[in-house]
Amino acid sequence: MSSRDGPDRTIFNVSPHDGGWAVEHEGLFSDHSRDKEVAKAAANKRARASQDAGRPCKVLVWGEY
Template structure:
């Protein structure tokens, strides 16, 4: 089994009336459009991957993943 504890997780979620990318408790790339925020999360994950850090993008509400209220 792979060790996933060092994986960088970028989560696209609702924030400040729009969508944002959350990573380690910090929000960035706030947008009114979910797809723009998703593209930003993918760019951040790709940069982390190229730097040698395993990464993952999640989208709140998709595939059974929900942000706690």
């Protein structure tokens, strides 16, 4: 983790899971989909809700920079 992320930043990871894609947060997988773009959209929706609640966050996508 970089110092820019800080310890309180919520991280949503989009990664391969069970033959498709899923959003991982704190070790739990949700929003499973065969389509990577659908999982990315779900992660961004969760990130927006986190930001709206006042918690800084970041979405990381496996294989993308």
